[in-house]
Amino acid sequence: MTDDAEWLLGIEIGGTKLQLGLTRRAGTIEILKRSAIDPSRGAEGIREGIRRAFALAIDELGLTAGEVRAAGVGFGGPVDAESARTETSFQVEGWTDFPLGDWVRESLNVPCVSVHNDADVAGLAESRLGAGVGKSPLLYLTIGSGIGGALIVDGRIYRGAGRGAVEIGHLRVPSPDPTSPDDFPELETVASGWGIGRLARRAAEGCRDRGESWTVLDEEGRPERITAVQIARAAGLGDPRSLEVLDRARRALAFALAQAVALIAPARIILGGGVSLIGEELWFQPIRELVDAEVFRPFRGSFDIVPAALGEEVVVHGALELARDAWSASA
Template sequence: MLLGIEIGGTKLQLGLGRGDGTLVALWRGSVESAAGGDGIRRQIVTAVPELLKSAGLTHTDLRGVGVGFGGPTDDTTQRVIKSHHVAGWDDFPLADWVAELTGLPTVICNDADVAALAEATHGAGRGLSPLFYMTVGTGIGGGLVIDGKMYRGCGRGAVEIGHLRVRDGDILEAYAAGWGIAARANRLAATDERYAALRRSVGRDLTGKDIATAAAAAGDPAGRDALDLALDAIAEALGQMIKLLCPRRVVIGGGVSLMGDELFFEPLRRRVSAAAFPPFAGLTDIVPAALGEEVVIHGALALARQQLGG
């Protein structure tokens, strides 16, 4: 049995399983960003025994721990490089800390990379290689799996698609991540009546979730405009990635994947197809992720199984 941990910017999850796509038990909590890394670590200290108790297990039943962390990590040192969302993680020895807490061998990696491993192994990319995974939510991350192995460049990560520069030179996250969509919407609310009306309707500054909700409402002009811009930017970034890597499948997860085919996936497929490099046309399909909110836990468990045995 293995323990998987997801440490995100807004979410903390722990799960038990064998890395075979099935969870035995799950613990889920919210992250209080103001408490920083120390606060999250205190939550983990409390959550581990609670999770084991709920499953009727003890530490002696576990073989190892895998961690998916919401930020860049170093494969060699097994340390966090930094978190873009929560303070208190810079150069933190996370694998050593978890190993000391649990008494178990521990391996860590970036959350988008382990999510890619999960979808390639147990989800929408099963049996296909290369598999490119993209998560679109508060931020935008990417992961590449080739023949069942994560591609991590020189050991600090790779395929950071959210930081590709698109359109007029800003990064993809500025157009299509939750923070970027919200920042643009609130700027436009000062001069564009579509966004001003939406901000008046919610009675405060707009969030990415407000825009997504508006986009799902038929006829809302601000939501439609924001979604069209996000789709254009994502399609441009995916087009660049496909020209370089030509994966067999692109799997997209995160909150955006819940918008469905009509609003998100079909318009995105049309945009990517229209700008395809002709020799590669039709070789890469684009589908929603299959593993839902537990994808990083499944990936952390799969990582532990690969590297530590299960």
């Protein structure tokens, strides 16, 4: 076990957000630095932000860089965890085949570094510290601007043949949009925050073309400006068209989850990310009912679907767990 006196570093590198936390105690973040990412500055801008946040954090704690023993990184894109290299980022230029683990070791003077995809890292955190404690296998989904997935088995990230696994956002699902030319789009194009907005914008264009009124369209004025946040708010007020858009997204997600249950047979499914903040009545309960209706019958009742527990710091918590594992393995 890692000595709680050792300082550990956890870093989240997302498409829009950078977070960095330090701790000596499992399950806590003793100091947290958070900043927005400017994609126009590329990967080097993010690395500058990491150096700056790390320097501020250790200065506030009265530490030197050499006192931080290990670091974990949750990266917003595919990674080669064995070599601790990023494969690419779909939001920020400059991360293709980048030796992130080596960079952290050299730039921050941290001897042990572990790098994984951010969804995997979030799933790890929920399995050890959050809504998945005591459950295995655990299927975790983060549903935000995109959809990421993780499979955690006995408290460890499952990575398939080595380049990751459970890329559920790229699973093909029956199209919930009758106006779409694609009969089997990827899940994240219809059930992510961006996907829900896209479904809504197409529905709004249809209303406009038919000269029909829709509260969301009337408020916004232009279909191209409608977002998932507006749809969720209008659905909460009982707007029929917004409820229909949400139902299309829920049905696509439920289809994907039913297939995942048939293949993985998880003990628990955790749904996190900004879209899941839509809540119990409009998100979780309808999804549970849809999955229950479609799932492989012998597996019905063997799992549950619950909200994530660790909030906006989930990836930092998971990254600190990666750091803890790395330091333990090196001892």
